[in-house]
Amino acid sequence: MSKLWVYGPSTALGSERIDVAELLEQYGPVRPDFMDKTGFHTLYATPDDVSAMDLAVESIEKIDDGWWRDAVDGLVHVSSTSVLTAPGNAHLLQARLDLKKETFVLDINDACTGFVRALAVVDAIIAAGLARTVLLVAADTYTKLYDPSELKVSPLFSDGASVLIVSGAPLSNVPDGVVAHEWEIIASTFRSEGGHAADLCITPDALRESGHLTMNGGAVYTFVLRNIAEVVQDLTDQAGSLDDVSWYVHQGSRTVVTAVEKVLNAEQGSLFRSAGYGNVVQSSIPFQLADASGDESTIGFLGFGVGLTIAGAVVRQRRI
Known part of the structure; x- marks a missing residue:
């Protein structure tokens, strides 16, 4: 098996806090043990004008880019709530981050298993020599996919994003605060x-x-x-x-x-x-x-x- 050098992750959540108990009180009734079974008491949503790509950028901007920008030559983005049907958010993100045009860019339309499967894809991309250092980004805004009254889903999901920097070799000049x-x-x-x-x-x-x-x-x-x-x-x-x-x-x-x-x-x-x-x-x-x-x-x-x-x-x- 090949070795990978992994930096991060960095994460971002929607800015609007949702109290699940209040949500259920407004749109219920539900079974008395509902929250015990779901387990969630607080969720986070994005405003209407904030997209999954915006959340992705927020998670990336939390990592100072002075040490990784020149090394990154791959971008894999996992999402099922892209801004456009095509192209997906990876290509829009490449432009937003002003990454070089030679960057290997790949969109993966996936959801709950997306991180595990995308990690396997990034491993294969690096092993094949298609890229040496890849931004592995996951971002979704599921709270935009339903009304709050739809209690089969609304008490479960938050809008969130994450990024890992995955490389086939150690990167240099990594700041002390970055987990590696x-x-x-x-x-x-x-x-x-x-x-x-x-x-x-x-x-x-x-x-x-x-x-x-x-x-x-x-x-x-x-x-x-x-x-x-x-x-x-x-x-x-x-x-x-x-x-x-x-x-x-x-x-x-x-x-x-x-x-x-x-x-x-x-x-x-x-x-x-x-x-x-x-x-x-x-x-x-x-x-x-x-x-x-x-x-x-x-x-x-x-x-x-x-x-x-x-x-x-x-x-x-x-x-x-």
Whole structure:
């Protein structure tokens, strides 16, 4: 497996705070245990004039660009709420950041498993020599995809963005405040059941530029239960053992994370970390990494959702 030098992540949230209890009081009623099952008490939305690309730029601008700008020759952007249908936000972001025209630019239309799958793509891009240093950006504004009264989705999602700088070699002149690691992907696995796409999807909508989000939460939960044990076994077979892995799991809801914890033999409640900011789609794992100590020697990623898909990876990690 090739080694990657990873810097960050940096993250950004929507500026408008949403109190979930107040949202439910306004548009309910709901079951008494609703918030216990979802797990989220606070969410964040963007104003109407702020796009997913604006959030992406905000996350990038938090990293001083004096040390990485000249090194970056690749940009991979993951989103399902791009400003335009085509081109996607990666190309618009390349112009917005004034990156050189030789930059390898790629848009990935993905969601909840987007970070795990995009990391595999970036690894392949670097290994193939298409780029040496890649900005891996994830950004979405899901709160624009539904009305607040749609309680199957509105108490779950926040608008968020994240960025990692991923390189095939160590970068120089890295500021002291930037978190840096050496990564080696030692296991990865992916599952898709496109026949269940309608259970969690964004469809065209005359009233919303980015479309309309619909979700059958029970079907998504059943999909995860149907596949998670097989995915974990596949990662075990590749990595040899998962005993020392520190896990970062997509924060779909407390209920689904609890189900994953049981399969991983993790302490109940230990992997649900997003009560204060909600489900930020493909940025879910980077948000957790931003809050982590970064000292773990082996980390694992599990994402699941839109597709329906599930993806996992195990990474050896060394802080540098």
